[in-house]
Amino acid sequence: MERLDIGYARVSSREQAEDTNALEQQISRLDDAGAKHILSDVEKGKKDDRPQYQELMRLVEAGKVKTVFITRIDRITRSLPTLRKIVDVFQKYDVNLVILDQKLDLSTPQGKLMLNMLGVLAEWEVDLLSERIKRGKEHQRKQIWANGSCPFGLIVINHQYCLDLTHFLCLLTDKPKNYLDFYSDSIDEEIIQDLPHRTIAEIARDCIEIFLEAKGVTPALKKIFDKYGVCKTKAKSNGTDKVLHWTKRGLSLWLQNPILDGHTCYGKDERTADGKRRLKPREEWQITYNTHPEQRLLKDGEADEIKRIIEGNIQMCGGAFGTKHRQEEYRPYAYQIGLVYCGECGSRCIHKGVYTSSKQYRYYACRHSGIGCNNSKNVKQPEIEEALITVLLEKSQNLSQGNDNATEIVPFKTERLQKLEAQLVFLEQFPGFNPSAEELKAELERQIQEETNFFQSKHLEDKTVEEIIQVGNNLGLWRTLSNNEKVQIYRRIVHRIFILDGRIESIIFQDISSVKVENNDECA
Structure with a gap:
């Protein structure tokens, strides 16, 4: 079996790959050096789970590789332990490593010595970079600057969070009747500005309102996806690439981001021992309040309402909703889930149901009844x-x-309630009987009753x-x-x-x- 000469190229970010042609330059050099097949990754050098790097090591361990070409030692890894592991694997399967910039060849004793020295320098460079980033973040926090990453709906301008007013899309329901008149061979910038559109901030605000109306992450996502025609995508980071592709967890985290409520947040995550990022508990976040109160997506009180809805739904779980896709309505007595406890043993009760041809009802009972608790009688909802x-x-x-x-x-009394009552008083001033007026009165009375019953929600x-x-x-x-x-x-x-x-x-x-x-x- 003929063994291959393989080249491996890597850059850290997509911007390097697309804007600076760094990846393309590496591939060209590897091709000139004699690599017959080239693998490439757009990943951080300290990560070992790079797809094409894993493919390279799989081919090496399968005995299909003769020589591996790289341009610099830090292209294959920036971790000294990983480098030593790579060298051991290459030697075990008789694979030569050629580094173009340093003109090193693993097949010589001098090459092995220089390889280890370069590995130490590469790891040292990573530590220096991490230290510079840490100092930069400390300066950023002292100046109360916005973070580099920004949640969907906002943008960073001059180190401050601002609503993202970038034109994003136009729904079919927004198009004007004469929309065909906008399109011509001589269309200019002014005409484009006149076209109907929704900005990123407007869409983000609409997503918040959809969630507050739907009362849950799952039904909100369904409405957002249906409304904006969103489907699954391989895009990486929502907001950076301006693509809507929220998961349930992603939407939940976005809604509870303090930045949406006018606050700046630092130290939300940390790196674990394996190099991955982990979200820290919310009480450990460093939050500076009211840094951009005029450029926030949430209105007064909505952050607390979102928190109550999400925490309540987590506690109530799926039992709070209907069998169909939610219909934006909780089940009857859903509020009781997680609130009912046994008066004898103190444990939280479970709710069950009886469904027969003659009777159907749900009830609560002690989960330890008969196995240590004598509270055997249930109570209907x-x-x-x-x-x-x-x-x-x-x-x-x-x-x-x-x-x-x-x-x-x-x-x-809400503003709407006051207007409805004023309209009803105005109609009642007219004497006589008018069927149309009576129907309007009845409708006003119905709306007044609904608004009165809903006093707590506002x-x-x-x-x-x-x-x-x-x-x-x-x-x-x-x-x-x-x-x-x-x-x-x-x-x-x-x-x-x-x-x-x-x-x-x-x-x-x-x-x-x-x-x-x-x-x-x-x-x-």
Whole structure:
């Protein structure tokens, strides 16, 4: 079997490969040196998982290689232990290594000696570079400069984060009726500017709004992909190449990036022992607040709302959603997942279901029932909700009566609610009966009721747990909340619900003492 003369080329980044022709120059030199087949990588030199490097070593170990040509020693590796491993493998399989710049040949004793010396120098150069980068980052943090990497939707200009107003795409729904008139042989820059378009910042903002509406990463991704025609891509880093290709984890991390909320963040990740980057816990990040408040993608309170949604969905897992692709609605009683505990052993209860032709319902029961816990009776989900509403109503009335300023409390009204009420008052001023006017009144009353029921969802982050409970002193209000609103509100105010012997024993609210539930027929 004839063995091959193979050349290996490497550059560290795609910019080097495309802009400086560094990779092309290496390949040309290796070809002139006599390499019959050339492998190349665009990867860091300290990494051992480079695809073409691994292919080269596979061919060597298969006995198919006679000589390996490289231009410099640091093209094949920048790690001294890796270099020694390569030399051992080459010697084992009788493969010669030729380095063009240093005119070294591994087949000679002088070549082996010089090879090890060059390996030490290459590793030393990497350490010096790492030290320079470290000092540069320290200076960057002192000056509160933006990081080199930038999340999708923003761009770094003069060391500061700014909204990325680059023209990105135009949806078919955005095109004007006379859009064909824009296209001609003499199209100029001014006409291009007049074409409908969406900027990168506008698309990023739209992705945030889609997530807040969908209440979850998976349904948000589906809507984003469907809306913008996104499919899978091999692009590497979202934002750098201006290609949307979020995974679930990628979108989740992007939404929770402090940079989107006007803050600059340093030290988010670190290198592990094997050279890979690992995201550090959020509490270890170095965050400088309000560095670009006028150039942020998130509005007031949205960062906290995103955090609550993601953390709540992680705790509730897939059981909170329907069998179809979410339909942007949580299951009934989804808010109870992870909140119900056993009143005897204190363990978190599991929820199960009964599905027969005569009855269908879901219930909570102690996971250790019969194996160390005597709490064997279950509690249905509707019963838990009835007990919770009863306690909330009683506690709301008690808080209102015990508040010295209760007479001064005015229910919160959104701007939309005030406009709807004003329109209804205007229509009621006209005497007589008009079917069209009555239909409009009924529609306004319906919208007013919806907006009233949704009071917690707006400015919820500005309210304390006691304020939420106190304002909700209307039984009808608690009963008319949607599934999404229940998840947002109940999980904000309820810490734990304990069940015992088929009844709700107690309910513990966030930042408020526990409430003992009376053992009556309504809650049993």
